Amino acid sequence: MIMRKQECIAMxxxxxxxxRLGGLTRNRAKPGVSFYGKYRIIDFALSNCTNSDINTVxxxxxxxxxxxxxxxxxGSAWELDKPxxxxxxxxxxxxxxxGSYYNGTANAVYQNHEFIDSYDPNYVIIxxxxxxxxxxxxxxxKFHKEKKSEITLATIEVPWAETSRFGILTVNGxxxxxxxxxxxxxxxxxxxxxxxxxxxxxxxxxxxITDAGNSQSQHDFGQNIIPQQLKQERKVYSYKFHGYWxxxxxxxxxxxxNMESLNAGHFLNNSDPSxxxxxxxxxxxxxxxxxxxxxxxSLVCKGCIVHGEVINSILAPGVHVGRGTVIKxxxxxxxxxxxxxxxxxxxxxxxxxxIMRHCIIGNWGRIDSxxxxxxxxxxxxxxSEGSIIGKNKIVxxxxxx
Numbered sequence: 001m002i003m004r005k006q007e008c009i010a011m012x013x014x015x016x017x018x019x020r021l022g023g024l025t026r027n028r029a030k031p032g033v034s035f036y037g038k039y040r041i042i043d044f045a046l047s048n049c050t051n052s053d054i055n056t057v058x059x060x061x062x063x064x065x066x067x068x069x070x071x072x073x074x075g076s077a078w079e080l081d082k083p084x085x086x087x088x089x090x091x092x093x094x095x096x097x098x099g100s101y102y103n104g105t106a107n108a109v110y111q112n113h114e115f116i117d118s119y120d121p122n123y124v125i126i127x128x129x130x131x132x133x134x135x136x137x138x139x140x141x142k143f144h145k146e147k148k149s150e151i152t153l154a155t156i157e158v159p160w161a162e163t164s165r166f167g168i169l170t171v172n173g174x175x176x177x178x179x180x181x182x183x184x185x186x187x188x189x190x191x192x193x194x195x196x197x198x199x200x201x202x203x204x205x206x207x208x209i210t211d212a213g214n215s216q217s218q219h220d221f222g223q224n225i226i227p228q229q230l231k232q233e234r235k236v237y238s239y240k241f242h243g244y245w246x247x248x249x250x251x252x253x254x255x256x257x258n259m260e261s262l263n264a265g266h267f268l269n270n271s272d273p274s275x276x277x278x279x280x281x282x283x284x285x286x287x288x289x290x291x292x293x294x295x296x297x298s299l300v301c302k303g304c305i306v307h308g309e310v311i312n313s314i315l316a317p318g319v320h321v322g323r324g325t326v327i328k329x330x331x332x333x334x335x336x337x338x339x340x341x342x343x344x345x346x347x348x349x350x351x352x353x354x355i356m357r358h359c360i361i362g363n364w365g366r367i368d369s370x371x372x373x374x375x376x377x378x379x380x381x382x383x384s385e386g387s388i389i390g391k392n393k394i395v396x397x398x399x400x401x
Contacts, residue, residue: 004084006119008141008198010054011109012045014129015062015102020250023350023378024333025064030249031129032067034333034351036261036268037301037316039279040071041248044134045127046078046087047277052137054125056085058115060108062092062101077280090115104219110208121201126221128195132257133245134267134275140239141198149237150203151229153177154196156241165247166192167222169238177236182222191238194245197221203234243267255348255374258314258331262297281334284317292323308338322357330362333379350379361389 018030025033031042042059049057057080061068068089074080075087092101093111102108109116109126116124123144125137135154144152158166168187170179179188199207207225211217217224230236244267246257261268268277284303289295294309303318308325318335321327325338330347338344338355345362349355361383362375375389383389 004119006056006085006121008054008123008125008137009056009058009116009119009121010045010049010125010127010137011112011116012042012057012059012127012129013105013108014042014059014068015065015108016130017063018130018249021254022251022376023381024251024254024348024376027064027351027379028067029061029063029065029129032064032071033254034316035132035248035254036258037299037314038281039277040281041132042068042072042129043078043277043279044132045129046072046075046080048127048133048135048137050078050080050278051275052135052141054137055080055082056088056119058088058090058112059129060090060102060112062108065089065091071280073280078278088115104217104224105221106208106211106217106225107219109204110212110219113205113208116201116205124199124201124204126195126197126199130247130249131195131245132248133194133241134243134277135196135241135245136275137196137198140196143239144198144237147175147237148235149198150200150234151226151236152198152239153226153236154194154241155191155238156194156245157190158192160187160190163187163190163192167195167226168192171238175238175240177230177238180222180226180230180236182220182227191240193222193226194241195222195247197226203229251348251374251376255331255346259312259329262299262312262314281317287315290323293321316351339385346373347375347377349377350381352379353377353381353383355383356385356387358385359383359387359389361387363390 014031018025035041080087167182169177170188248254248257287300287304290307293306296311298310299314301317304315306321307323308321311328313327313330315332316334319332320337322340324341326343328345330344332349333351335352336349339357342355342359347361
């Protein structure tokens, strides 16, 4: 049954565990992690869809889906609650023939081919739920059509030292991709895939069916689908993106992307009513800075109460900072409490955690170094009074230490 003919629909991969984010994903899927105070990571892909006039989005969920289900809801915060379109949460499919968990990114889309068929799209855009960026997908779709492409990859140049983290590709003078290598040790270029793909639905459907029948496949877009389509000499093109984009799948990349967002020229600090990033965070009262508060170059969200010193840091909604406390170069996620006299340096504190009195977290012995490690306190953790936790530590379990 065709629900309503759509030219292009989006499939958003949001089921990954995100183990490289440590304690931040112990209670939620990676796309549900708080970012820059007022957002969650999934907000960026959903907002991009809204701003690109893509109003049918399938969100493929699996690991710890409760927060995403609750947070996204009907998609109204992103203006995606359209009749016969909108947001659809898509867990792994079980039927009378059995079923299984999603086994790779391609398998996740393959399991939902009937959902895609129900909209009879000409094109399908595949998105990842762990990237921070602002992008008009309609411009990429226009490029795809002009090139008469069968598959188009959004690409961006990355530092040569980071090429081993990405799918790296080579293009000819017409932007047609001639080679694609997933996470190469010796790259031919520094042009990286952003994990944003536009497929002709007929091309993607056949590729997924073929891949599903290959027992040797990892069922992954980067490792299997794209290389196989190139071998079959499909028309695969590179759409170069020139804006800000960060993969925030590791503690280091997540930390640095948050801290970069404090810059006055960053897109999150520029008012652009024509291309907004939407969020479904609850509405809280304005933040309160007490008479002993000192705040420098920091983002302080609604619902925060600050009595201490906050320097170059991000306080998500509902954070409480006690008297005599120093928060420096740190990220405090929603509803964290830091009590009197504690000091945090280059620390990420997970949601609903509590730092008791007179704790020292981070390597305060060398506060002038730009290369000190990052300390992570997991969600729902209580750090006992007087605790000392050095750099490069990840505190996982929700118990006093």
